[in-house]
Amino acid sequence: MLPPAEFVHWMFATGFLLLGLCLLARAVVGDEVWRRRAWRAYFWPSLLFLMGLLMWPVMVFFTNSTVHMLAHGSWAQVMMLAGAAELGLVRGKLHNRYWRLTMPLAFIVSGAAILIHEQNGWFFARSAFLHHVIGWTMVVCAIFPLAAVFRPRSTVFRTGFALTFVVLGVMLYCDRDVAPVFGHLSSQVGPPHR
């Protein structure tokens, strides 16, 4: 009854899309308005923490190799760490703004893990292409949460941060089983499934 891997990608894509929409709204209205209702202040860090938590069953049930297990495990850890740090800051348990560095750390670690665990070239198949694109997107877009640590009120950095999650969601939705990318599909993959 386990879902095929692409369904897991699509479920996480929905989580990222919702996360991106919330962060975009927060960037538009600012922290003061966004935190006027307590549940809203906790919502997006909790969602991030939950998605990190859900990466553990992904690690357990979708482990094709050691490198897959390490990649999924590292995503789980850094997503939970970033979500928990943000929850601590919102709750007032943590005070130092440098706890927010856990977010660019999560981006860098996740991006590196997704690049390292993809063993095939860019045009091997659509999933390989998306792994490369997602990995580099995360590494490059780490600049947004990193800059936001030092310029927390910057609309540009906050919007860029939010849109990164929306773009990640779109890319995860594009993931398919065995499908060509721009007309390319390696003969080693086998026939396209759907």
Next chain:
Amino acid sequence: MNTQLVSERVAVRGRSARAWTIAALGPATMLGGVVWAFLQPYRVTLLHPHGQGFWWLVIEPPLLVVLAGIAFAFLVAPGVIDDLEAEDGR
């Protein structure tokens, strides 16, 4: 004209634009899902459900996008807009 009134009017217009942006996020997401369903109807398994398994019938990406838009539009956006307008009214 009193410059204070002019600056207040500009500020109110700016805040309204923010409220409109929040209100538009959910419907824009829903619209994105609907457009996607028209562009790639084969990804909406409900349109051809015979012989499809559980996951293919439950997890359909364009519908998930619409659902995310609905969740944001009805659960998150109204409260944000209320708070934004309350803030503007101060």
